[in-house]
Amino acid sequence: MSWNDWVRGPEIEPSIYAADFANLGAELDRVIDAGTRIFHFDIGDGHFVEPVTIGPIVIESIAALVHARGAVIDCHLMVDNPERHIPQVAKAGGDSTTFHFEATDDPAGAARLAHGLGLGAGMAFNPETRVEDAAAAAIEAGVDLVLCMTIHPGYSGQELLDGSLERVARLRELLPPAIHVQVDGGVNHDNASRLRAAGADLFVGGNSVFGAADPASAYRELARAVA
Numbered sequence: 367m368s369w370n371d372w373v374r375g376p377e378i379e380p381s382i383y384a385a386d387f388a389n390l391g392a393e394l395d396r397v398i399d400a401g402t403r404i405f406h407f408d409i410g411d412g413h414f415v416e417p418v419t420i421g422p423i424v425i426e427s428i429a430a431l432v433h434a435r436g437a438v439i440d441c442h443l444m445v446d447n448p449e450r451h452i453p454q455v456a457k458a459g460g461d462s463t464t465f466h467f468e469a470t471d472d473p474a475g476a477a478r479l480a481h482g483l484g485l486g487a488g489m490a491f492n493p494e495t496r497v498e499d500a501a502a503a504a505i506e507a508g509v510d511l512v513l514c515m516t517i518h519p520g521y522s523g524q525e526l527l528d529g530s531l532e533r534v535a536r537l538r539e540l541l542p543p544a545i546h547v548q549v550d551g552g553v554n555h556d557n558a559s560r561l562r563a564a565g566a567d568l569f570v571g572g573n574s575v576f577g578a579a580d581p582a583s584a585y586r587e588l589a590r591a592v593a
Contacts (some may be wrong), residue, residue: 369462369486369510369546372404372438376567376592378585379406379440381550382428383419384522384572391431393581398435400582401589405437406550406570407460411445414469415519419444422458429459438462442490442550442570444519445469452479462486464513464548467500473507486510488548493518497533501540510546511568512537516561517551522572526552531564538565558591 382405385393394405410419425439432439438461445451448465449472455463463485465476473489480487490513491500497514504512514534517524530549538547548568549561558569571588578584 367438367461372461372486373546373567374403376562376569376589377404378402378575378588378592379404379548379568379570380575380581380585381406381408381522381570381572382424383408384576386576390428393576394428394431394437395435396582397575397585398432398437400585402585403437404568405432405439406572407439407441409441409443409445409451409455410519411451414446414466415444422454422460425455425458425460433459440464440486440488442488442513443469444490449476449479452476452485453483456480456483456485460485462488462510464488464490464511466519467491467495467503473503473509477507477509481508488513490515490519490550493527493530493533497536498540501537504541504545511548512541512545513548513550513568514566515551516549516553519551524552526554526557531560534561534564534566553588555587555591558588562592 412418440462441460477487488511516530549566550570554574
């Protein structure tokens with residue numbers, strides 16, 4: 367299985383980082399029932415980003431549940447030296463891993479490592495990075511997706527940065543159609559349709575899904591907004 371199998375059209379990816387960890391299995395089941403097929407899983411190391419977030423042990427705890435329901439886990443590595451972490455994601459049961467352009471000297475090598483372990487491969491880039499530089503590296507690396515950060519990575523609950531729509535549109539213009547454009551940070555019901563019009567087809571929703579009183583309804587509303 368690969369991203370070509372997982373993506374049915376515009377996809378909302380609920381971000382597990384924002385879920386209620388006291389009731390994590392039930393939270394995941396609820397949004398899968400609503401239509402979720404791809405979960406976003408943020409791993410932060412306390413170096414590349416300030417917070418230390420969830421890691422492979424949590425992937426291990428949910429992978430069987432997620433896979434049994436026909437969904438997959440898309441892991442975003444907000445870490446230095448991502449090549450050290452990619453094998454851990456594969457061993458824990460992750461399905462795809464996205465490393466940061468700013469965190470490796472060898473994006474092509476990181477992508478090859480992920481693909482060689484049977485994972486999808488993505489490349490993220492921060493708001494300070496030129497879109498043109500990221501797009502060129504992504505094409506050379508042969509990744510499946512490029513994640514355009516629409517906030518500064520690390521913390522949930524931030525608002526979409528000014529200029530994000532223009533950056534997404536420029537990225538979509540530069541990439542071949544086969545490479546997906548993902549957005550992460552500040553995605554909500556008010557801006558999702560504009561991000562879709564700019565060219566994104568993968569939309570990470572943290573607080574906009576799991577921060578809602580009814581995450582299943584929030585997921586469905588976001589999915590309608592980008593349909």
